[in-house]
Amino acid sequence: MKREPSFVHEYLQNFRLPGQDGQTTLQPVQTTVCDVVSIQGINYHRFTNEFWTARQRQAAKIQEISYRACFKPQLPRFFITLLTDPGDVVYDPFSGRGTTSIEASLLGRSIIANDINPLSRILTEPRLSPPTLEQVRVRLYEIPDLTSPGCDLDLSMFYHPDTLRSLCSLREYLISRSNRGECDPVDQWIRMVATNRLSGHSPGFFSVYTLPPNQAVSPERQIVINRDRNQTPPFRDVREIILKKTRSLLQGIDPKQRENFVKNAENSLFLTGDARYTPEIEDNCVSLTVTSPPFLDIVQYSADNWLRCWFNGLDAAVIGKKISTARKISDWETIMQDVFRELFRITKPGGYVAFEVGEVRNGKIRLDEHVIPLGIHAGFSCCGVLINKQDFTKTANIWGVNNMSVGTNTNRIVLFYKPLAGNG
Template sequence: MPNFSSGCSVFKGCSMSELQSTQLPISLVRPPGYKRKAGNANAVPAQRNATGRPVRVRRIRPLYAPLSLLKRSGLGPLPRCNQILSGIRSYKGQGSKTHACISNDIPYLINAFWRPNAGGSHPIQKGPYHACFSGNLAAFCIERFSPVGGIVHDPCGGRGTTAIQSALMGRIAYSTDINPLSLMMTRPRLRAITTDDIRAKLKTLDLQLKPIEHEDMLVFFHPQTLQQLEAMRRALAQFAPVDDAHPDPIWDWIRMAILFRLTGHTSAYLSRETVQPNAPTPTIAAQRRRNERSGLTAPERDLDEIIIARSKGFLRHGCVPNTHGHKLAVGAAWDTPWIADGTVDLTLTSPPFADVVDYAKDNWVRAWFAGVSLEDVGFSHHKSLTDWTNMVRRILIEQIRVVKPGGYIAIEVGEIRGGQVELERFVWDAAEGLPCKRICVVVNQQAFTKSAHTLGVTNGENGTNSNRIVILQRS
C-alpha cells in the first residue's frame, strides 16, 4: 500500500529577506512559438547605391540568435545534460524539425513535441480539471529528466497528472498541493483496484435517502440524484473521513470518481447540462439563469451507473503498475519538510498563472460534495507579477533543497493577459542567483488554444496557447 504523508510546518528553506522584490520589466514582444501575422512589419527599409539602384540587405532579427551561440554567451547547459538537449534538438517525432534560438538571452527549443490534448495519454489520466496540463507533457519530461525508479515531485499537484504519469512510467511519485481536493483526486488512482471491487462495494451499500438538505443545489441536480449524492456524502463521512490519512481504497476511489463526474455538459455527468467540465463551475445564480434560458428540466441520473462508467473509463488499460513508495501531502509548495534533502530526481510542476484561475470558486461544487472548505485555503492569486515571481522563487528555493545535485526542475507556464506576458521570462528571473543552472525553455507548438474547446475562444487570441517549460539543473 502506498505511503501517504501529509503535513506542513514552518518554512526553513530561506528567509524572506533573501527573496528579490525588485520590479521586473514586462516585455510585450511575442517570443518564439507564435506565427507572425502577414505584413511588412519586419521589412528592412530599402537601401540604394550611388546609381540609385536598390541594394539587397540581409535582414537581421535582433531578438533571435542561433543556439550555436550558447557556448560563447555563457548560457550553455551543464555537460551532463548535453545528451538530453541534443536529443530534444534533433527530435522529429511529429514530423517537424526543432527550432533553436535565443530570445532576450533565454535559449528556446521549439517544436510540436507532444500532442497538446489528452490523446495518447493513459485513460487513468483523463479526469477533467480546470487549468491542468496533459499526461503527454508530463511523459515528455519524466522520460528525459528522471531515471526509472527515481523520485518525481510535483509541489503544485492539482489533479495529479505528474504523480500518475510518474507511477505509470515506473517512478516514485511525490505530490504536494495546498488544496485538499488534490489529495482526494490523486491518491485513489495510485492504488491497485478493479471495477469488480468497486461494483461489489456498491452492491453492499444501502444508501439511506433522506429529505433534501441543500435545496439550492437543485439548480444542478434532479431531486432524486441530489438525494443520492447527499446520502453518499454521509456514507463517505462515516467510512472515509477527510482527515483519514489511510482511508479504505475502494471508498476513496468512489469519492474520486464522483468528484470527476459532478457537473458537465453531457449525460455522463450527474448534473443537468452546464458548462464543460474543464471550465470554471458556474455559481448557483449563473446556473439558474442558464436553466431559465434553456427551459429544460434536470434529468434523473443513477449514481451507481455513473460511478461504474467513470471507473471503467479510468481502468480501461488497468491501474498504475507501480503502487509502492508514493507520498502525497497537503501543504504549501514552498514548505515540504517531509521530503529529505537531495532525494528528488525531478521536480515537474505548473504553478498558478498569476491571477488567471480562482481555484476556490472553480471547485466549489467539488468542495461541497467532499465536505471541505476552500475559503480559508491560501491559494496563490497574484495580480502583481513581482509578487508572483517572488512566489515562484520561494518554490524554487525549496525544490533546490530537495532535488539531487545534477537533478532537474521543470516549471511549466504559459502566456497570459492576451498573450502579452510570457511567464517563462519571470521564472527565468526568479532562478537568478540560486544554485541551479538555467538550461533553456522548451516550447510546445500547438494549432489551437488549450482552452479553446472548453471555453469557445478563438485560436491564438484567448486562453493559454502554448506550453512553455523552463528547464533548470541543480548545481
C-alpha cells in the same frame, strides 16, 4: 545514463516527433527552431518544435479526470522518459489533478505530490491504488439505500430530486467513513469518481447540462442556464454513472502498470501545504520536478471547485484564502522565488526542474522570461526554454484567447538543472 545539459541540448536540437507506430516519421517534419532569449544581458537557449502531441500517444484512460488549467499527460511523460530512470523520484509542488504523479507512476517512478488544495489528493491518490470494477460495484450496492431525506444546500437547479437524495446519502456515507478513519481504497476511489461526476455537459454526469466539468458555475448562474435552455434536471442513476466512469478509467491498464501503481502507492508521499515550505521532503532526493504553477489571477480555483468542496465536506472559502492568486507580477515573482529556493534544496545534484508557464494577459507577459532569473538566483542553471506547439484548445477559448498567435496554444517550459558538486 548521464543526462547532462549538453546531452539535453543535443537531444532537443535534433528532435523528431515519433509517428503513430512509435517510429520516427518518414514524412517531412518540422525541425527544432533554435534561437536565444536575452534576459538581463544573458542569452539562454530556446527550442521550438512539436515535442509532444495528443496524436502522438493516446494518454492512459486513468488520466481522464477533469480539472481547471491542467496540462496534457504527454508533457510530463516527455520529461520523465528523457530525464529519469525507473525508481527515481518525480515531484509536483502544484499537483492539481495529479497528471505528473499518475504519469510518473505509470512509468515506474516514485512520486511526491503537493497541493495546497486538499481536492488534489482526493483526485490523485485513489488512482495509484485502483480497485477492480467488481470491487467498486460490490461496495456501491453495500452502501445503505441512497435515499437521504434532505440536503444542507439547495442544489435543485443542478439535480433531479431523486438524484440529489442519492448524492447526499453517498456524501454522508463517505464523510462519515473518512471522519472515523475507515475510508479504504475502494471508498476513496468512489469518492474520487463521484467528485469528478458532480457537474458537466453530458448524461455521464449527475447534473443537468451545465459548463464543462473542470469548473462549477454558481447556483444563480445555473438557474439562468436552465431558463435559457428551457431545461429541468433529469434523473441520473448515481451508482451506474460511477460504475460507467470507473470502467472507462480502468480501461487499458496492463499488468505491468498495475504493478507499478501498487509499488509506488506504498512509497508515495502526498502533501497538502504551501509549496514554499515542505520539510517532509528530504534534501537532495528529487530527480525531476514537473509542474505548472498558478498563473497570476487567471484561474479562481476555489470558485471553480465550490461544488467539489461541498461534496467532500471542505470549506471552499478557507481553502481559497490559502491559495495564492497574485495580481501583480512582482508579487507572483516573490512567491515563486521562495518556491525555487525550496526546489533547489530538495533537488538532487544532476536533477532537473521542468517549470511550465505561459503567456498571460493576451501575451503581454511571458512568464518564462520572469522565471529564469528566479531559478538562477536559487542556484539552478537554465538549460533553456522549450516551446511546444499544439492545437488551439477549448480552455484557451474560455480564457478569452481567440487565435493561434497568443495564449495557451503553446506550452512554454523553462528547464533548470542543479549542477553537480564542483561544477558550479
